[in-house]
Amino acid sequence: LRKSKEEAARTREAIVAAASDLIRKRGVAASSLNDMMAAAGLTHGGFYRHFQDKEHLVAEALRAAGDEVVGVVSCNLHGSGRKGAIASYLSTAHRDAAVPTCLFAALGSELRRSGKDIKGVTSAVLERLLQLLATDGDGRETSRSQAIVTLSTMVGAMVLARITADQALSSEILACAKEHLLE
Protein backbone atom coordinates (compact mmCIF):
# COMPACT_ATOMS: atom_id res chain seq x y z
CA LEU A 1 0.00 0.00 0.00
CA ARG A 2 2.67 2.46 -0.99
CA LYS A 3 1.65 6.13 -0.65
CA SER A 4 2.56 9.03 -2.95
CA LYS A 5 5.42 11.28 -2.00
CA GLU A 6 3.06 14.10 -1.04
CA GLU A 7 1.01 11.79 1.11
CA ALA A 8 4.11 10.38 2.78
CA ALA A 9 5.32 13.90 3.54
CA ARG A 10 1.94 14.71 5.07
CA THR A 11 2.13 11.54 7.14
CA ARG A 12 5.53 12.55 8.43
CA GLU A 13 4.25 15.97 9.44
CA ALA A 14 1.28 14.37 11.17
CA ILE A 15 3.59 12.14 13.19
CA VAL A 16 5.71 15.12 14.25
CA ALA A 17 2.61 17.12 15.19
CA ALA A 18 1.14 14.23 17.17
CA ALA A 19 4.48 13.66 18.90
CA SER A 20 4.83 17.36 19.71
CA ASP A 21 1.44 17.34 21.44
CA LEU A 22 1.84 14.03 23.23
CA ILE A 23 5.31 14.86 24.49
CA ARG A 24 4.16 18.15 25.97
CA LYS A 25 1.20 16.37 27.58
CA ARG A 26 3.02 13.41 29.07
CA GLY A 27 6.73 14.02 28.79
CA VAL A 28 9.32 12.38 26.56
CA ALA A 29 9.85 9.12 28.46
CA ALA A 30 6.13 8.47 28.91
CA SER A 31 5.39 8.98 25.19
CA SER A 32 5.97 5.63 23.51
CA LEU A 33 6.43 5.25 19.78
CA ASN A 34 3.27 3.20 19.75
CA ASP A 35 1.28 6.01 21.39
CA MET A 36 2.69 8.71 19.13
CA MET A 37 2.10 6.69 15.95
CA ALA A 38 -1.42 5.82 17.09
CA ALA A 39 -2.10 9.51 17.80
CA ALA A 40 -1.16 10.15 14.17
CA GLY A 41 -3.53 7.39 13.05
CA LEU A 42 -0.83 4.86 12.18
CA THR A 43 0.57 1.60 13.50
CA HIS A 44 3.99 1.52 15.10
CA GLY A 45 5.71 -0.61 12.45
CA GLY A 46 5.94 2.16 9.88
CA PHE A 47 7.84 4.49 12.18
CA TYR A 48 11.29 3.70 10.80
CA ARG A 49 10.30 4.67 7.24
CA HIS A 50 10.24 8.27 8.50
CA PHE A 51 12.72 8.54 11.37
CA GLN A 52 16.05 7.03 12.30
CA ASP A 53 15.02 6.37 15.91
CA LYS A 54 12.93 7.78 18.75
CA GLU A 55 15.45 10.47 19.63
CA HIS A 56 15.31 11.94 16.12
CA LEU A 57 11.52 12.20 16.27
CA VAL A 58 11.72 13.78 19.72
CA ALA A 59 14.18 16.38 18.43
CA GLU A 60 11.88 17.25 15.51
CA ALA A 61 8.82 17.31 17.73
CA LEU A 62 10.55 19.69 20.15
CA ARG A 63 11.61 21.89 17.25
CA ALA A 64 7.95 22.02 16.18
CA ALA A 65 6.83 22.75 19.75
CA GLY A 66 9.47 25.50 19.92
CA ASP A 67 8.21 27.06 16.68
CA GLU A 68 4.73 26.99 18.15
CA VAL A 69 5.58 28.71 21.43
CA VAL A 70 7.71 31.30 19.61
CA GLY A 71 4.82 31.86 17.19
CA VAL A 72 2.22 32.20 19.93
CA VAL A 73 4.33 34.60 22.00
CA SER A 74 5.23 36.63 18.91
CA CYS A 75 1.59 36.80 17.89
CA ASN A 76 0.52 37.89 21.37
CA LEU A 77 3.30 40.48 21.54
CA HIS A 78 2.22 42.07 18.29
CA GLY A 79 -1.48 41.70 19.04
CA SER A 80 -1.72 42.74 22.67
CA GLY A 81 1.75 43.98 23.56
CA ARG A 82 4.21 42.85 26.18
CA LYS A 83 1.66 42.86 29.00
CA GLY A 84 -0.89 40.93 26.98
CA ALA A 85 1.66 38.27 26.09
CA ILE A 86 2.69 37.85 29.73
CA ALA A 87 -0.92 37.75 30.94
CA SER A 88 -1.75 35.12 28.34
CA TYR A 89 1.23 32.97 29.36
CA LEU A 90 0.36 33.19 33.05
CA SER A 91 -3.35 32.48 32.55
CA THR A 92 -5.15 29.55 34.13
CA ALA A 93 -6.09 28.57 30.56
CA HIS A 94 -2.42 27.98 29.74
CA ARG A 95 -1.89 26.21 33.05
CA ASP A 96 -4.80 23.82 32.42
CA ALA A 97 -4.40 23.38 28.66
CA ALA A 98 -4.58 19.77 27.48
CA VAL A 99 -1.50 20.53 25.36
CA PRO A 100 0.69 23.07 27.17
CA THR A 101 2.09 25.70 24.84
CA CYS A 102 5.40 26.28 26.58
CA LEU A 103 7.78 23.36 26.32
CA PHE A 104 10.06 24.75 29.03
CA ALA A 105 7.35 24.75 31.67
CA ALA A 106 6.01 21.42 30.41
CA LEU A 107 9.30 19.56 30.02
CA GLY A 108 11.95 21.63 31.78
CA SER A 109 13.28 19.10 34.23
CA GLU A 110 13.21 16.28 31.69
CA LEU A 111 15.05 18.23 28.99
CA ARG A 112 17.94 18.73 31.38
CA ARG A 113 18.84 15.05 31.09
CA SER A 114 18.53 14.91 27.29
CA GLY A 115 21.30 14.35 24.79
CA LYS A 116 23.26 17.00 22.94
CA ASP A 117 21.01 17.15 19.88
CA ILE A 118 17.87 17.79 21.89
CA LYS A 119 19.62 20.29 24.14
CA GLY A 120 20.75 22.12 21.01
CA VAL A 121 17.17 22.34 19.76
CA THR A 122 15.81 23.63 23.05
CA SER A 123 18.70 26.06 23.50
CA ALA A 124 17.89 27.62 20.14
CA VAL A 125 14.23 27.98 21.12
CA LEU A 126 15.24 29.60 24.40
CA GLU A 127 17.46 32.11 22.59
CA ARG A 128 14.65 33.00 20.16
CA LEU A 129 12.20 33.49 23.02
CA LEU A 130 14.63 35.76 24.84
CA GLN A 131 15.13 37.87 21.71
CA LEU A 132 11.36 38.14 21.31
CA LEU A 133 10.88 39.22 24.91
CA ALA A 134 13.68 41.77 24.60
CA THR A 135 11.38 43.77 22.32
CA ASP A 136 7.95 44.98 23.31
CA GLY A 137 4.87 44.75 21.10
CA ASP A 138 5.85 47.80 19.04
CA GLY A 139 9.36 46.57 18.36
CA ARG A 140 11.09 48.79 20.89
CA GLU A 141 14.05 47.22 22.58
CA THR A 142 14.05 46.49 26.25
CA SER A 143 17.04 45.02 27.97
CA ARG A 144 18.15 41.44 27.51
CA SER A 145 18.69 40.94 31.22
CA GLN A 146 15.13 42.07 31.83
CA ALA A 147 13.93 39.52 29.28
CA ILE A 148 15.84 36.77 31.05
CA VAL A 149 14.36 37.65 34.43
CA THR A 150 10.87 37.96 32.99
CA LEU A 151 11.04 34.58 31.27
CA SER A 152 12.50 32.95 34.38
CA THR A 153 9.63 34.26 36.48
CA MET A 154 7.05 33.16 33.92
CA VAL A 155 8.43 29.63 33.58
CA GLY A 156 8.99 29.21 37.33
CA ALA A 157 5.52 30.43 38.21
CA MET A 158 3.95 28.07 35.67
CA VAL A 159 5.98 25.11 36.95
CA LEU A 160 5.01 25.82 40.57
CA ALA A 161 1.37 26.51 39.68
CA ARG A 162 1.18 23.11 38.00
CA ILE A 163 2.91 21.23 40.81
CA THR A 164 0.65 22.20 43.66
CA ALA A 165 -2.49 20.22 44.47
CA ASP A 166 -3.95 23.32 46.11
CA GLN A 167 -6.00 25.19 43.52
CA ALA A 168 -6.09 28.38 45.57
CA LEU A 169 -2.30 28.44 45.91
CA SER A 170 -1.90 27.63 42.24
CA SER A 171 -4.03 30.58 41.16
CA GLU A 172 -2.32 32.78 43.74
CA ILE A 173 1.08 31.99 42.21
CA LEU A 174 -0.07 32.92 38.73
CA ALA A 175 -1.77 36.08 39.98
CA CYS A 176 1.26 37.24 41.98
CA ALA A 177 3.66 36.65 39.11
CA LYS A 178 1.33 38.38 36.68
CA GLU A 179 0.84 41.39 38.92
CA HIS A 180 4.57 41.69 39.53
CA LEU A 181 5.57 41.40 35.86
CA LEU A 182 2.89 43.85 34.71
CA GLU A 183 4.16 46.32 37.38
Added chain:
Amino acid sequence: LRKSKEEAARTREAIVAAASDLIRKRGVAASSLNDMMAAAGLTHGGFYRHFQDKEHLVAEALRAAGDEVVGVVSCNLHGSGRKGAIASYLSTAHRDAAVPTCLFAALGSELRRSGKDIKGVTSAVLERLLQLLATDGDGRETSRSQAIVTLSTMVGAMVLARITADQALSSEILACAKEHLLE
Protein backbone atom coordinates in the same frame (compact mmCIF):
# COMPACT_ATOMS: atom_id res chain seq x y z
CA LEU B 1 19.39 -13.64 57.47
CA ARG B 2 16.85 -11.73 59.47
CA LYS B 3 18.08 -8.34 60.78
CA SER B 4 17.28 -6.67 64.10
CA LYS B 5 14.56 -4.06 64.25
CA GLU B 6 17.07 -1.24 64.58
CA GLU B 7 19.05 -2.49 61.63
CA ALA B 8 15.90 -2.87 59.55
CA ALA B 9 14.88 0.69 60.40
CA ARG B 10 18.32 1.91 59.35
CA THR B 11 17.99 -0.04 56.11
CA ARG B 12 14.67 1.60 55.40
CA GLU B 13 16.15 5.05 55.98
CA ALA B 14 19.05 4.21 53.68
CA ILE B 15 16.64 3.20 50.91
CA VAL B 16 14.70 6.45 51.27
CA ALA B 17 17.92 8.50 51.25
CA ALA B 18 19.26 6.67 48.19
CA ALA B 19 15.92 7.09 46.42
CA SER B 20 15.79 10.78 47.29
CA ASP B 21 19.19 11.33 45.68
CA LEU B 22 18.64 9.14 42.63
CA ILE B 23 15.21 10.62 41.90
CA ARG B 24 16.56 14.17 41.97
CA LYS B 25 19.44 13.10 39.72
CA ARG B 26 17.49 11.17 37.11
CA GLY B 27 13.81 11.81 37.68
CA VAL B 28 11.13 9.50 39.03
CA ALA B 29 10.44 7.42 35.93
CA ALA B 30 14.12 6.82 35.20
CA SER B 31 14.85 5.65 38.75
CA SER B 32 14.06 1.93 38.83
CA LEU B 33 13.51 -0.01 42.03
CA ASN B 34 16.57 -2.04 41.14
CA ASP B 35 18.73 1.10 40.84
CA MET B 36 17.45 2.62 44.06
CA MET B 37 17.88 -0.58 46.04
CA ALA B 38 21.37 -1.07 44.60
CA ALA B 39 22.24 2.52 45.56
CA ALA B 40 21.30 1.58 49.12
CA GLY B 41 23.51 -1.52 48.91
CA LEU B 42 20.66 -4.03 48.62
CA THR B 43 19.10 -6.31 46.04
CA HIS B 44 15.70 -5.51 44.60
CA GLY B 45 13.84 -8.48 46.07
CA GLY B 46 13.70 -7.11 49.60
CA PHE B 47 11.98 -3.91 48.57
CA TYR B 48 8.49 -5.02 49.51
CA ARG B 49 9.48 -5.76 53.10
CA HIS B 50 9.74 -1.97 53.53
CA PHE B 51 7.33 -0.33 51.10
CA GLN B 52 3.92 -1.12 49.66
CA ASP B 53 4.96 -0.21 46.11
CA LYS B 54 7.16 2.18 44.14
CA GLU B 55 4.80 5.13 44.52
CA HIS B 56 4.96 4.92 48.33
CA LEU B 57 8.77 5.02 48.26
CA VAL B 58 8.71 7.94 45.83
CA ALA B 59 6.36 9.86 48.14
CA GLU B 60 8.67 9.25 51.11
CA ALA B 61 11.77 10.12 49.11
CA LEU B 62 10.21 13.38 47.99
CA ARG B 63 9.24 14.17 51.55
CA ALA B 64 12.87 13.63 52.55
CA ALA B 65 14.07 15.78 49.63
CA GLY B 66 11.60 18.45 50.67
CA ASP B 67 12.88 18.40 54.25
CA GLU B 68 16.38 18.79 52.85
CA VAL B 69 15.67 21.79 50.65
CA VAL B 70 13.67 23.46 53.42
CA GLY B 71 16.55 22.78 55.80
CA VAL B 72 19.20 24.11 53.45
CA VAL B 73 17.26 27.28 52.65
CA SER B 74 16.44 27.82 56.31
CA CYS B 75 20.06 27.33 57.26
CA ASN B 76 21.24 29.74 54.58
CA LEU B 77 18.63 32.31 55.57
CA HIS B 78 19.75 32.29 59.18
CA GLY B 79 23.43 32.08 58.29
CA SER B 80 23.77 34.55 55.46
CA GLY B 81 20.40 36.23 55.23
CA ARG B 82 17.92 36.50 52.42
CA LYS B 83 20.51 37.61 49.87
CA GLY B 84 22.90 34.84 50.80
CA ALA B 85 20.20 32.20 50.49
CA ILE B 86 19.19 33.46 47.05
CA ALA B 87 22.80 33.67 45.86
CA SER B 88 23.45 30.15 47.05
CA TYR B 89 20.37 28.80 45.25
CA LEU B 90 21.30 30.55 42.03
CA SER B 91 24.95 29.49 42.13
CA THR B 92 26.60 27.42 39.41
CA ALA B 93 27.45 24.96 42.19
CA HIS B 94 23.76 24.27 42.73
CA ARG B 95 23.16 24.14 38.98
CA ASP B 96 25.92 21.54 38.49
CA ALA B 97 25.45 19.56 41.70
CA ALA B 98 25.40 15.79 41.22
CA VAL B 99 22.35 15.72 43.47
CA PRO B 100 20.33 18.93 42.97
CA THR B 101 19.04 20.36 46.23
CA CYS B 102 15.80 21.83 44.93
CA LEU B 103 13.27 19.20 43.96
CA PHE B 104 11.10 21.75 42.15
CA ALA B 105 13.83 22.74 39.73
CA ALA B 106 14.96 19.13 39.40
CA LEU B 107 11.57 17.46 38.99
CA GLY B 108 9.06 20.22 38.34
CA SER B 109 7.64 19.08 35.06
CA GLU B 110 7.51 15.45 36.12
CA LEU B 111 5.76 16.14 39.42
CA ARG B 112 2.92 17.77 37.54
CA ARG B 113 1.83 14.38 36.22
CA SER B 114 2.07 12.59 39.58
CA GLY B 115 -0.77 11.16 41.60
CA LYS B 116 -2.60 12.86 44.45
CA ASP B 117 -0.38 11.55 47.25
CA ILE B 118 2.81 12.84 45.69
CA LYS B 119 1.23 16.17 44.76
CA GLY B 120 0.16 16.50 48.38
CA VAL B 121 3.73 15.98 49.55
CA THR B 122 5.22 18.50 47.13
CA SER B 123 2.47 21.03 47.80
CA ALA B 124 3.31 20.94 51.49
CA VAL B 125 7.00 21.48 50.72
CA LEU B 126 6.13 24.42 48.48
CA GLU B 127 4.04 26.01 51.20
CA ARG B 128 6.86 25.62 53.76
CA LEU B 129 9.37 27.16 51.36
CA LEU B 130 7.09 30.12 50.73
CA GLN B 131 6.66 30.71 54.46
CA LEU B 132 10.44 30.57 54.89
CA LEU B 133 11.01 33.06 52.10
CA ALA B 134 8.38 35.38 53.51
CA THR B 135 10.75 36.08 56.38
CA ASP B 136 14.26 37.41 55.98
CA GLY B 137 17.30 36.08 57.81
CA ASP B 138 16.52 38.01 60.97
CA GLY B 139 12.93 36.80 61.16
CA ARG B 140 11.37 40.00 59.84
CA GLU B 141 8.33 39.47 57.67
CA THR B 142 8.30 40.40 54.04
CA SER B 143 5.24 39.94 51.90
CA ARG B 144 3.94 36.58 50.80
CA SER B 145 3.40 37.77 47.25
CA GLN B 146 7.04 38.83 47.12
CA ALA B 147 8.07 35.38 48.32
CA ILE B 148 6.01 33.78 45.55
CA VAL B 149 7.58 35.95 42.87
CA THR B 150 11.08 35.40 44.26
CA LEU B 151 10.69 31.62 44.36
CA SER B 152 9.18 31.58 40.85
CA THR B 153 12.13 33.50 39.48
CA MET B 154 14.63 31.27 41.30
CA VAL B 155 13.05 28.02 40.10
CA GLY B 156 12.51 29.29 36.56
CA ALA B 157 16.07 30.57 36.24
CA MET B 158 17.48 27.25 37.49
CA VAL B 159 15.29 25.26 35.09
CA LEU B 160 16.34 27.41 32.13
CA ALA B 161 20.01 27.44 33.17
CA ARG B 162 19.99 23.65 33.23
CA ILE B 163 18.20 23.26 29.90
CA THR B 164 20.54 25.24 27.72
CA ALA B 165 23.56 23.64 26.10
CA ASP B 166 25.22 27.06 25.92
CA GLN B 167 27.34 27.50 29.04
CA ALA B 168 27.63 31.25 28.56
CA LEU B 169 23.86 31.66 28.32
CA SER B 170 23.36 29.37 31.30
CA SER B 171 25.63 31.45 33.51
CA GLU B 172 24.09 34.65 32.16
CA ILE B 173 20.63 33.46 33.23
CA LEU B 174 21.79 32.73 36.77
CA ALA B 175 23.68 36.03 36.99
CA CYS B 176 20.75 38.10 35.72
CA ALA B 177 18.26 36.46 38.07
CA LYS B 178 20.66 36.85 41.00
CA GLU B 179 21.34 40.51 40.25
CA HIS B 180 17.64 41.25 39.89
CA LEU B 181 16.58 39.47 43.08
CA LEU B 182 19.38 41.03 45.14
CA GLU B 183 18.23 44.45 43.88
Added chain:
DNA sequence: TGTACATCAGTGAACGCGCGTTCACTGATGTAC
Protein backbone atom coordinates in the same frame (compact mmCIF):
# COMPACT_ATOMS: atom_id res chain seq x y z
C1' DT C 1 18.36 -18.34 82.06
C1' DG C 2 17.60 -22.00 78.35
C1' DT C 3 15.20 -24.16 74.84
C1' DA C 4 11.87 -24.64 70.82
C1' DC C 5 9.60 -22.39 67.55
C1' DA C 6 7.61 -18.55 64.87
C1' DT C 7 8.84 -14.42 62.51
C1' DC C 8 10.72 -11.85 58.99
C1' DA C 9 14.88 -8.98 56.49
C1' DG C 10 17.11 -9.91 52.63
C1' DT C 11 18.40 -12.94 48.33
C1' DG C 12 17.91 -14.35 43.67
C1' DA C 13 15.00 -16.54 40.22
C1' DA C 14 10.83 -15.93 37.90
C1' DC C 15 6.37 -13.69 36.13
C1' DG C 16 3.85 -10.75 32.74
C1' DC C 17 4.10 -6.50 30.42
C1' DG C 18 5.31 -2.63 27.47
C1' DC C 19 9.19 -0.71 25.48
C1' DG C 20 12.26 0.37 21.11
C1' DT C 21 13.48 -1.94 17.24
C1' DT C 22 13.45 -5.39 13.29
C1' DC C 23 11.45 -7.85 9.58
C1' DA C 24 8.63 -10.42 6.05
C1' DC C 25 4.97 -9.04 3.58
C1' DT C 26 1.41 -6.22 0.68
C1' DG C 27 0.19 -3.53 -3.03
C1' DA C 28 -0.02 1.21 -4.84
C1' DT C 29 3.44 4.49 -6.69
C1' DG C 30 7.30 5.72 -9.44
C1' DT C 31 10.44 4.69 -13.33
C1' DA C 32 12.67 2.75 -17.48
C1' DC C 33 11.89 1.51 -22.07
Added chain:
DNA sequence: TGTACATCAGTGAACGCGCGTTCACTGATGTAC
Protein backbone atom coordinates in the same frame (compact mmCIF):
# COMPACT_ATOMS: atom_id res chain seq x y z
C1' DT D 1 0.97 6.45 -24.17
C1' DG D 2 1.49 1.55 -22.42
C1' DT D 3 3.84 -2.10 -20.24
C1' DA D 4 7.09 -4.44 -16.86
C1' DC D 5 9.47 -3.96 -13.00
C1' DA D 6 11.66 -1.77 -8.91
C1' DT D 7 10.57 0.97 -4.99
C1' DC D 8 8.81 1.82 -0.67
C1' DA D 9 4.78 3.51 2.88
C1' DG D 10 2.42 1.10 5.96
C1' DT D 11 0.96 -3.42 8.54
C1' DG D 12 1.34 -6.73 12.13
C1' DA D 13 4.09 -10.34 14.28
C1' DA D 14 8.26 -11.01 16.59
C1' DC D 15 12.81 -9.99 19.09
C1' DG D 16 15.44 -8.96 23.40
C1' DC D 17 15.37 -6.10 27.33
C1' DG D 18 14.32 -3.83 31.67
C1' DC D 19 10.54 -2.76 34.35
C1' DG D 20 7.45 -3.50 38.79
C1' DT D 21 6.06 -7.21 41.30
C1' DT D 22 5.89 -12.03 43.37
C1' DC D 23 7.73 -15.95 45.62
C1' DA D 24 10.37 -19.93 47.62
C1' DC D 25 14.06 -19.96 50.42
C1' DT D 26 17.72 -18.85 54.22
C1' DG D 27 19.02 -18.12 58.69
C1' DA D 28 19.43 -14.65 62.40
C1' DT D 29 16.12 -12.35 65.49
C1' DG D 30 12.29 -12.27 68.56
C1' DT D 31 9.03 -14.74 71.63
C1' DA D 32 6.66 -18.18 74.54
C1' DC D 33 7.30 -21.33 78.11
